[in-house]
Amino acid sequence: MDRTAVIGVGMTKIEKNKVRETFADMMWEAVNKALDDAGMTIDDIDNVVTTSSDFWDGRTISCMAVGDASGAAHKNVSCVEGDGAYGAFYGMTRSLSGSYKTTLVTGHSKGSQSVSSLITNSAFDPIYERGLGMDMITACAMQASSYMHRTKATPEQLAMVSVKNHGNALKNPLAQLPMKITVRDVLESEMIADPLHKLDCSPISDGCAAVIIAHESVAAKFKQKPVWIKGVSICADSFFFGDRDLSRARSLTEAARKAYAMAGIKDPKKEIDFVELYDAFTYQELMWLEEMGLVDDAMAGKLLEKGEFDMDGRLPVNASGGLLSGHPVIAAGLYSMAAVVRQIRGDAGGFQVKNAKTGLVHGLNGLGGQSHCVFILDKDK
């Protein structure tokens, strides 16, 4: 199969409230940063994929609000609704299609402009479930209960994810919530929805990210070192919330397995050097690691205690600070992808990890991860 590479990334700082900027303002900044990073101009971009959510944007056809600022005029532009990783998947397929060589993929959202409980309540089935008034936080809290019951992961272990990731964010100037906190701070923070405390949850955030994905025939033509997409897969699980074993993520296991196979990875525990995954809530970091087969079942909490997922640990996880330190919904997967790209290039600055050759990017959609996307990126083609 032909290969593609990420050849440029650009992100705004993640902030609680970008009250000074419109969606298009954020997009203009992120796209220009990505073009500068790649050493390209907008004329070098063959086509554009924007990623957004109409509900979060408060309008229909939300991609139209950012078309101008993403340089889409006179180009083939299409929109993906969902996490940015899914936008990157579509962008990659366009660069592989033979019709385009370079694809600009963007993702934006502003949690600050809306009411996240009402927006995420709308993800539930309107006829059977929505009227009960659950939202993303209560849905994920229910998943956390289920996961902790099955694996015996402790509140202290969950809290340690928050301590680690907020601590990592101290080294990432783009992060919203760099914080030096303790396990006790997390456990003493407000109980929001059992078993999740306030500091077990990611914040409301605004941000925009852009990546440029090129076909191998042009990947070395520009200034940046290409970071190769070696494997990728998306898998979805049942829609109804109660159809799944909530303590498991069957579709993530499947997506990871397929992505490893495509990348020629036989033993992911040994061959994946570092991970940026979707830690919207603390328990998710532990659960996703297990479900991706990167650690043994029900062992992530214990390995975390040993420091294995620290920035200088055996398998650094969310060295950027992750989504706990800033969670622009939709853009999130592209921030994670950009963090992995920078690690592999050796450009991650203060949060650079050692031996960053092969990295994993994880994105998800839906309540408690109804669908998952896994990318394997590599220094070598």
Next chain:
Amino acid sequence: MSDPFKGIEPMVYQSKINVPYSWWAGDTASKFYITLRDEKIILGTKCETCNKVFLPPRKVCPSCFTENREWVTLADEGTVLSFTVARRRFAAIPNNKKVPVIWGLIKLDGADTAMLHYLDEIKPENVTIGMRVKAVFSEVRQGTIRDISHFKPVQ
């Protein structure tokens, strides 16, 4: 570059998206709600290929892409698979529910999938995964998921 907002409050345009919307329930959910409203009976649909009973009832089996042709009457008792307690008044919580609100993921006897609903008549700290609960039907039933008022512990 000089700060364009120096000495100025950034302007914020206050608005609202509020669009009335009607969901046609379809024949499957209609049958479920009519039976719930008129007979206080909870129905699931069954896939004969997978031999699985689905609640909430739906027309197509999520596993094998065949039509669920059979209806099955489920017990009004079941097991709590998971739960959470909202300690804050999240915006999505209906006005007539008091915080703390407890939601459970409940697998009724006879069903292979679980349904979401409220747990009540129990203190949040006494709820456990695996506990047995029973449906309490609403006095006034209008063909919605809240024709079940909540689930309470089986004594």
